[in-house]
Amino acid sequence: MTEQAVRVVGLSKQFRIGEKQAGYQTFRDKLTDAAKSMFRRSKSGRKSGTIWALQDVSFEVGQGEVIGIIGRNGAGKSTLLKVLSRITEPTTGYAEIRGRLSSLLEVGTGFHAELTGRENIYLNAAILGMRRKDIGRRFDDIVAFSEVEKFIDTPVKHYSSGMYLRLAFAVAAHLEPDVLLIDEVLAVGDAAFQRKCLGKMGEVAQQGRTVLFVSHDMTAISRLASRTVVLEGGRVAYLGDTSDAIGMYVKEHQSSEEDLELRTDRRGDGVIRLKSFACFDAQGRKVTSVGTGDPVYFSVGYTTKLKGLEPLDFVLDMRFTDVMGHPISTLSTRFSSPVPRGKVESDGLMVCKVESLSLAAEVYGIDLWLAYRGGMSDFVPRAAEMQVVTADYFGTGAEPLIRKHGAALIPHEWFVGSRAMECMPPPANIESPALPPGA
Amino acid sequence: MNSAQISADIQDLRVQRIEPSKGWVSLRLGELWEYRELLYFLTWRDIKIRYKQTVLGATWAIIQPLLTVVVFSIFFGRLGKIPSDGIPYPIFSFTGLVPWTLFVYGLAQSSNSLVGSQNLIKKVYFPRLTIPIASLFAGIVDFLIALAILVIMMVYYAVTPSMNMVWLPFFFLLTLVTSLGVGFWLSALNVEYRDVRFAVPFLTQFWMYATPIAYPSSMLPEPWRTLYGLNPMAGVVEGFRWSLLGSHTQPGPIILASSGVAVIMMVSGAYYFKRMERNFADVV
Ligand SMILES: Nc1ncnc2c1ncn2[C@@H]1O[C@H](COP(=O)(O)OP(=O)(O)OP(=O)(O)O)[C@@H](O)[C@H]1O
Ligand SMILES: [Mg+2]
Numbered sequence: 088m089t090e091q092a093v094r095v096v097g098l099s100k101q102f103r104i105g106e107k108q109a110g111y112q113t114f115r116d117k118l119t120d121a122a123k124s125m126f127r128r129s130k131s132g133r134k135s136g137t138i139w140a141l142q143d144v145s146f147e148v149g150q151g152e153v154i155g156i157i158g159r160n161g162a163g164k165s166t167l168l169k170v171l172s173r174i175t176e177p178t179t180g181y182a183e184i185r186g187r188l189s190s191l192l193e194v195g196t197g198f199h200a201e202l203t204g205r206e207n208i209y210l211n212a213a214i215l216g217m218r219r220k221d222i223g224r225r226f227d228d229i230v231a232f233s234e235v236e237k238f239i240d241t242p243v244k245h246y247s248s249g250m251y252l253r254l255a256f257a258v259a260a261h262l263e264p265d266v267l268l269i270d271e272v273l274a275v276g277d278a279a280f281q282r283k284c285l286g287k288m289g290e291v292a293q294q295g296r297t298v299l300f301v302s303h304d305m306t307a308i309s310r311l312a313s314r315t316v317v318l319e320g321g322r323v324a325y326l327g328d329t330s331d332a333i334g335m336y337v338k339e340h341q342s343s344e345e346d347l348e349l350r351t352d353r354r355g356d357g358v359i360r361l362k363s364f365a366c367f368d369a370q371g372r373k374v375t376s377v378g379t380g381d382p383v384y385f386s387v388g389y390t391t392k393l394k395g396l397e398p399l400d401f402v403l404d405m406r407f408t409d410v411m412g413h414p415i416s417t418l419s420t421r422f423s424s425p426v427p428r429g430k431v432e433s434d435g436l437m438v439c440k441v442e443s444l445s446l447a448a449e450v451y452g453i454d455l456w457l458a459y460r461g462g463m464s465d466f467v468p469r470a471a472e473m474q475v476v477t478a479d480y481f482g483t484g485a486e487p488l489i490r491k492h493g494a495a496l497i498p499h500e501w502f503v504g505s506r507a508m509e510c511m512p513p514p515a516n517i518e519s520p521a522l523p524p525g526a
Numbered sequence: 527m528n529s530a531q532i533s534a535d536i537q538d539l540r541v542q543r544i545e546p547s548k549g550w551v552s553l554r555l556g557e558l559w560e561y562r563e564l565l566y567f568l569t570w571r572d573i574k575i576r577y578k579q580t581v582l583g584a585t586w587a588i589i590q591p592l593l594t595v596v597v598f599s600i601f602f603g604r605l606g607k608i609p610s611d612g613i614p615y616p617i618f619s620f621t622g623l624v625p626w627t628l629f630v631y632g633l634a635q636s637s638n639s640l641v642g643s644q645n646l647i648k649k650v651y652f653p654r655l656t657i658p659i660a661s662l663f664a665g666i667v668d669f670l671i672a673l674a675i676l677v678i679m680m681v682y683y684a685v686t687p688s689m690n691m692v693w694l695p696f697f698f699l700l701t702l703v704t705s706l707g708v709g710f711w712l713s714a715l716n717v718e719y720r721d722v723r724f725a726v727p728f729l730t731q732f733w734m735y736a737t738p739i740a741y742p743s744s745m746l747p748e749p750w751r752t753l754y755g756l757n758p759m760a761g762v763v764e765g766f767r768w769s770l771l772g773s774h775t776q777p778g779p780i781i782l783a784s785s786g787v788a789v790i791m792m793v794s795g796a797y798y799f800k801r802m803e804r805n806f807a808d809v810v
Contacts, residue, residue, distance in 0.1 A: 102808060115721055169807065173651035176546050176804035186539035190650065197646040201575050210571070213564040214652045265539055 155312030186265025330476030378478030572664035636709030688772035710795030755783030
């Protein structure tokens with residue numbers, strides 16, 4: 088036997104769609120169809136209305152591994168998790184799951200609205216095949232984690248959607264499954280709870296349990312998943328290192344250029360407008376993912392009706408934000424060395440060169456802000472996204488740098504023992520300026 | 527925990543194989559047994575919801591059969607002068623109504639049970655058979671209430687039970703088997719064909735007239751009476767009368783026929799259900 092926690096082999100799933108899009112038919116139709124077909128052979132039209140939501144999907148997940156699953160809407164992510172949690176049968180292929188599996192699929196587990204929070208916890212435990220007496224201590228953990236103590240004896244139909252989610256997540260994560268499947272939980276819930284969930288998922292993995300999670304939030308994926316599956320039209324387009332997977336996914340699906348003109352969520356008087364944005368690496372290739380510490384070139388295209396624009400007349404800010412929109416750092420024409428004077432065309436590019444991108448691995452949003460003679464001309468929030476992937480920033484090949492170390496990287500050196508004192512500046516240097524000359 | 531220990535733990539874990547089921551699948555009764563706690567829980571849930579949501583709650587379980595008996599006694603007993611095997615007509619018809627109420631409850635609840643539990647079905651795995659079973663089991667509370675009323679009536683009409691009474695559990699079981707059989711078929715059909723549920727009230731009504739509740743099956747001559755047993759509820763109702771009221775109607779053949787049909791219906795229903803089960807989550 089293999090030691091894999093999850094083994095998926097050639098899994099495919101076909102759905103019937105057909106004219107009866109609602110999925111179910113009526114018995115009356117069936118009878119009339121049957122009556123009709125007695126007279127002429129029907130072409131069995133329903134068979135043609137099928138789609139393959141999953142096609143020949145194969146991968147393996149080791150025990151204790153966290154696997155991310157990404158892909159566009161309709162790529163088959165949810166279907167994959169549904170097949171793995173045995174909610175729906177595959178059409179061909181098979182999967183093997185080692186141990187007990189619990190899942191949180193889209194919003195909410197199998198809660199019953201009329202039952203109280205407490206009863207729903209027991210219901211879900213029973214569904215997992217747990218006896219009432221086995222729950223014991225876990226019950227308190229669930230209640231504590233979900234922070235719904237006050238409402239534990241209230242029917243869940245009176246819960247807010249956030250509370251519902253909290254309880255659902257707590258139940259799925261605390262019933263000590265061997266394999267945990269999570270589908271886009273982070274879509275609902277406030278920022279604090281999202282962080283808490285991510286933390287918990289990491290913790291679950293550290294206990295040697297296996298986690299598969301679907302998300303559109305690349306930060307969450309890159310923070311947690313060691314490997315990632317990219318699904319595309321039901322097929323595995325990529326499987327491997329998370330940062331490569333995200334890089335590939337972002338590259339395929341985000342046209343970071345020329346779409347700024349289409350953006351409508353912008354503010355400003357429009358005297359000068361932002362037109363395009365792109366990043367380039369040292370070899371001049373357009374990239375969407377950059378290694379920590381690598382050189383990078385940001386190119387911003389603009390357009391204006393003004394003639395004879397002076398470079399000093401405008402200010403461009405490029406602000407990096409984290410997933411919550413908090414500012415991390417800003418590159419601005421105000422900070423850097425002055426741009427040479429001279430006329431610039433009314434349709435052009437500004438390029439910002441960064442020698443070494445000192446940001447930890449994470450997906451950053453880039454806000455662009457352009458002002459002309461003190462007035463805001465154009466502001467496009469989250470004009471682009473940039474994936475920073477972990478790389479050997481400090482040149483020591485040690486610990487990979489991820490967001491838990493913080494976003495900013497500061498070049499530094501450490502000294503130990505006798506060298507620790509030697510490396511500091513001599514005391515005299517510190518004291519001398521404080522003394523008035525000639526005292 | 528060292529890594530060797532962890533890998534030993536992994537080895538201990540059971541491997542679930544997920545694959546398409548082919549043809550007529552096995553019923554996996556062992557799995558159903560493993561999930562007995564869930565069955566208990568779902569039953570309890572259905573009971574709780576039933577008594578919480580209806581304003582009258584438990585009184586409903588008393589009023590409904592009692593009113594039916596009053597109507598039956600007036601129209602069939604008094605005016606229609608329908609024979610009742612020498613038993614006072616009210617108690618004669620009520621004894622038939624006791625298992626019938628359970629059957630109808632099971633029919634109505636289980637046919638819609640899968641669609642009603644779709645948020646569970648779409649989100650978690652468990653043996654789906656537990657759902658129609660649980661919705662029938664929830665009706666046992668109503669059944670027990672009705673049975674208690676019957677006992678009071680027996681005291682009132684001074685009907686002394688005979689030794690036939692030891693057979694009562696068997697007839698109770700027969701009621702369950704019959705109800706499950708119909709419930710499995712209807713619940714699975716209702717997922718696929720949503721208009722099945724509209725047919726249920728009609729089916730219930732028709733079935734009621736085809737069952738010897740308001741009249742005795744002894745009105746029919748043999749062999750027609752035994753043939754009548756092909757309606758499994760006929761055997762159930764006659765069985766209840768025989769065991770509780772000690773009616774001397776020799777219901778043996780009719781009960782035998784009914785038992786056979788009930789078992790066939792339940793087993794075929796369970797297989798049909800299992801066969802349809804794989805698509806439930808896709809279509810509900
Ligand atoms: N029950 C169903 N019946 C018919 N088609 C279905 C059913 N469920 C999913 N599909 C189809 O299968 C495909 C994959 O759907 P799925 O929900 O797995 O996508 P997803 O990757 O989870 O997308 P999203 O990012 O929007 O959640 C879609 O084309 C969808 O329309
Ligand atoms: Mg989805």
